[in-house]
Amino acid sequence: MIEMLDTLAHYFSFPFVRYAMIVGVLIALCSSLLGVTLVLKRFSFIGDGLAHVAFGAAAIATALSFTNNILFILPVTIICAILLLRTGQNTKIKGDASIAMLSVGALGLGYLIMNIFSTSANLAGDVCTVLFGSISILTLTITEVWLSAGLSVLVIAVFLLFYNRIFAVTFDEDFVKATGNRAKMYNLILSVVIAVVIVLAMNLVGALLISALVIFPAISAMRIYKTFKAVTICSVSMSVTCAALGIVISILAGTPVGSTIVAVNIAGFAIFNAVALVLRRV
Amino acid sequence: MQLTCQNLTIGYEGTAVISGLSFSVSAGDYLCIVGENGSGKTTLMKALLRLKSPDSGHIITGEGLAVNEIGYMPQQTAAQKDFPASVREVVRSGCLNRCGLRPFYSKREKQMAEENMERLGISDLATRCYRELSGGQQQRTLLARALCATRKILLLDEPAAGLDPGAAHEMYDIIKTLNDSGTTIIMISHDIGASVKYASHILHIGKQNASFFGKTADYLKSEAGLQYVESGGGEQ
Numbered sequence: 433m434i435e436m437l438d439t440l441a442h443y444f445s446f447p448f449v450r451y452a453m454i455v456g457v458l459i460a461l462c463s464s465l466l467g468v469t470l471v472l473k474r475f476s477f478i479g480d481g482l483a484h485v486a487f488g489a490a491a492i493a494t495a496l497s498f499t500n501n502i503l504f505i506l507p508v509t510i511i512c513a514i515l516l517l518r519t520g521q522n523t524k525i526k527g528d529a530s531i532a533m534l535s536v537g538a539l540g541l542g543y544l545i546m547n548i549f550s551t552s553a554n555l556a557g558d559v560c561t562v563l564f565g566s567i568s569i570l571t572l573t574i575t576e577v578w579l580s581a582g583l584s585v586l587v588i589a590v591f592l593l594f595y596n597r598i599f600a601v602t603f604d605e606d607f608v609k610a611t612g613n614r615a616k617m618y619n620l621i622l623s624v625v626i627a628v629v630i631v632l633a634m635n636l637v638g639a640l641l642i643s644a645l646v647i648f649p650a651i652s653a654m655r656i657y658k659t660f661k662a663v664t665i666c667s668v669s670m671s672v673t674c675a676a677l678g679i680v681i682s683i684l685a686g687t688p689v690g691s692t693i694v695a696v697n698i699a700g701f702a703i704f705n706a707v708a709l710v711l712r713r714v
Numbered sequence: 715m716q717l718t719c720q721n722l723t724i725g726y727e728g729t730a731v732i733s734g735l736s737f738s739v740s741a742g743d744y745l746c747i748v749g750e751n752g753s754g755k756t757t758l759m760k761a762l763l764r765l766k767s768p769d770s771g772h773i774i775t776g777e778g779l780a781v782n783e784i785g786y787m788p789q790q791t792a793a794q795k796d797f798p799a800s801v802r803e804v805v806r807s808g809c810l811n812r813c814g815l816r817p818f819y820s821k822r823e824k825q826m827a828e829e830n831m832e833r834l835g836i837s838d839l840a841t842r843c844y845r846e847l848s849g850g851q852q853q854r855t856l857l858a859r860a861l862c863a864t865r866k867i868l869l870l871d872e873p874a875a876g877l878d879p880g881a882a883h884e885m886y887d888i889i890k891t892l893n894d895s896g897t898t899i900i901m902i903s904h905d906i907g908a909s910v911k912y913a914s915h916i917l918h919i920g921k922q923n924a925s926f927f928g929k930t931a932d933y934l935k936s937e938a939g940l941q942y943v944e945s946g947g948g949e950q
Contacts, residue, residue, distance in 0.1 A: 472797060593817040600807040603797060604788065610763035611811045611863040612782020658843030659800040 436684060443683050451577045452570050452689070456675045458584035459636045460645060460693075462629045464671030465591045467650035468664050469602045469622065477528065478516060479646040481535035482630040483639040485512045487562055488538030488545075490634075495549035502579065506631050513627035517619055564638040564690050572635065580635065583628050590625050598622065599660050636675070637690035645671065648697040652704035656711065674700050715776045716741050716867060716898055717762070722771035724754065724761050730769065731757045737917050737927040741777055741866075744890075744899045746909035746930075748942065749919035755902045758919065759871055762900070782811050785860035785868040789875060790852065795845060801855050802840040805831055808862030823862075830858040834888060850881030857888065867898040874905060886912055906943055910934060918942060 443449045463479075470478060489508040493501040516531060546559060572580070591598065597618045600608045608615040633642045653667035678693030685692075718738040725731045731754035739745050747755050760766040762773060763786055775781060785808075808830075809823040819827075831837045834854045839847065844855060853873055860868055873889065874882035886908050893899045893912075903909045909916065916933040918926040926938040933939040 596807065596810060596813070596818060599799070599803065600810050603794065603799060603804065603807060606763070606765055606788055607786055607808075607859070607863075608810065609765055610784065610786040610869075611808070612780070613811050654796075654798050658798050658846070659841075660798055660803050663798045 439684060440680065448570055448572065449683065451572050451574070453676065453679055455572060455577055455580045455584075456636050456679050456689070456693075457672050458581060459629075459632050460649075460671040460675030461668055462584050462587040463633050463642070463645040464649040464667045465588065465664065466622075466626055466629055467646040467648075467671075468653070468660070468667055469598055470626070470646055471650040471654070472602050475517070476647050477531050477535075477643065478513075478626065479630055479633075480640075480643040481516065481531035482509055482513055482627060483634060483642040484535040484542070485509055485538040486631050486634055487639040488542035490562055491542035491546040495545050502576075502631065505634075506628065509631050510624050510627040513623040513630075514620060517623040517626075562634070562638060563640045564688060570689070576635075580632055583632055587625050587628055587632075590621065594618065594621060637693055641690050641694050644694040644697055645675075648694075648701050649674070652701045655704045655708040670700050670704075671697075715739065715774075716743075716779050717900075718772075718774045718776065719762075720772045720774070722758075722761065722773070723769045724757050724766065725769055726757075732919065735771075735919070735925065739867075739898060739900060739915070741898055742893070742896055743915055744893045744913045745901070745915045745917060746913035747900065747902045747917045747919065748904075748906060748909055753919045755919060756871065759869060759902060762869060779866055783864045783866050785864040785866075787853070787856045787860045787868065787870045787873060789871045790856075797845055799844045800841050801831070801836060801844055801847070802827065804844050804855050805858045805862060808859035811863055827858070827862055830861040833861070834858045848881070849876050850878075850885065853877065853881075853885060854888070861892075865897055867900065868892065870899065870901040872902055872904065874903070874908070882908075910943065 444453075470476060486505050486509045489505040490501055493504040496504075498504050512534060516534065543559065546555065597608075597613070600613070601615050601618045601622070605615050605619075608618070629646075630642055633645055637645060649667035649671035650663070652670055653663045657663045657666050674696040675693050678696040679689060681687065681696065682689045682692040715738045720736050722735045723730050723733045725733075735758070737745075747758065749755055757766065761768050763784060764773075764781060806819055806824065806827045809819055809827060812823055813819065828837070828840075831840055834857055836851060836854050836858060839851060839855075844852065847855065857868075857870075857873070860870075870889065874885050877885060882905070889899060889901070890912055901909075901913070910930055910933070913930050915928065916926065916930050916939070918933065918938050920926075920938055926933055926936050928936075934943065
């Protein structure tokens with residue numbers, strides 16, 4: 433036990449490990465805030481779709497050798513998020529089909545572009561990093577840390593300020609529209625915030641595993657709590673705990689950060705399920 | 715006139731569901747919209763709520779009624795069936811149109827939510843989870859929310875759908891009480907018996923334009939009314 437703590441103390445003396453911890457926790461917090469709304473709006477898969485778009489954008493950014501990829505990835509992902517969430521009832525292609533199309537399309541094109549334009553010797557390793565985020569969280573520069581922290585704070589602020597409105601459009605969009613509120617604008621804000629969270633989360637768990645950060649905490653919290661406020665608070669606490677625990681375990685066991693966090697989230701979901709079953713019996 | 719519809723034509727992708735419909739509602743009226751399935755009742759409701767724009771014709775509000783002062787009680791959507799929200803959270807969300815740019819509800823608005831829960835007899839359910847309530851309790855919650863949005867005019871889409879006879883009766887009584895205290899009611903209903911019992915006016919939307927709009931007493935003497943009441947509402 434003491435040996436483990438020593439190892440941890442040793443690792444945490446490196447600034448990049450501390451950065452990873454701070455950014456990881458902030459990302460987990462943001463993604464779980466929005467997870468509740470996405471799950472309830474039946475948009476669980478949107479995280480996945482947008483992450484693939486972000487992957488495609490990252491490939492293009494690499495091919496064009498931009499100095500700061502995020503400045504290109506973020507706008508592209510935001511535009512796609514707006515297009516996806518806008519497609520409500522009045523479209524020829526239904527929500528899930530459009531997400532699936534965008535998602536595989538961006539993934540395929542992204543890999544193609546990376547293959548054609550990549551100058552790197554280790555292409556497979558690069559792709560793996562983007563998809564599973566294996567080391568990118570540990571290679572953050574101080575600028576990226578500040579950028580991530582700033583965006584996270586922005587996401588949290590927007591969520592708090594629009595909390596009542598987000599609740600209302602999630603529960604009943606038609607009622608919000610009919611009573612003269614600007615439901616469209618709230619949806620727009622929601623899509624922008626979701627895109628920001630996805631691009632941030634790519635650093636932590638990689639493009640393929642983002643949905644886990646969005647879905648698991650929300651579904652777990654919904655198993656036990658019955659009010660929107662309680663579910664939100666619970667899913668945030670669970671997500672933050674799982675992310676911190678996942679990062680610590682991955683340091684100690686030398687496992688990839690992203691997949692470890694997902695594994696901890698799955699364990700959390702199992703525990704919440706068990707508790708829910710016990711509560712129902714009593 | 716609080717609400718006037720002139721020569722409305724509404725449809726989907728070029729096919730008119732409703733054509734050439736005109737009627738008007740004054741403050742304090744109790745209007746029931748009846749008609750067979752597929753006659754366009756819900757489409758009309760969407761147009762009145764500005765969720766769908768009419769292909770032609772006009773919907774005019776008057777007597778100081780603003781467009782955002784129309785309260786709305788929808789039929790349940792699938793998403794709400796497993797939504798984690800307390801009754802209080804749902805009712806309060808009706809106050810949103812009073813907030814303007816303010817991010818949170820004021821004391822006044824929270825108070826109003828409590829009063830409306832009191833009015834509908836669901837105060838003791840305030841902290842209960844919406845999805846665990848009975849159908850009648852859920853409908854009352856949605857009605858309390860609509861009352862938070864406005865006291866002037868309420869649009870109700872099948873308020874008694876899926877309720878047992880007792881709960882349905884209570885629901886109609888509540889609506890009648892609201893109407894007596896000055897709230898204008900526009901209600902879509904399949905329940906022709908309750909419609910002619912409570913409503914002051916009837917709008918019958920029929921196929922092949924066999925429509926009727928007028929006082930309930932006149933409706934019961936009209937050809938459309940006689941047939942429809944005779945058949946027990948077309949589908950029962």
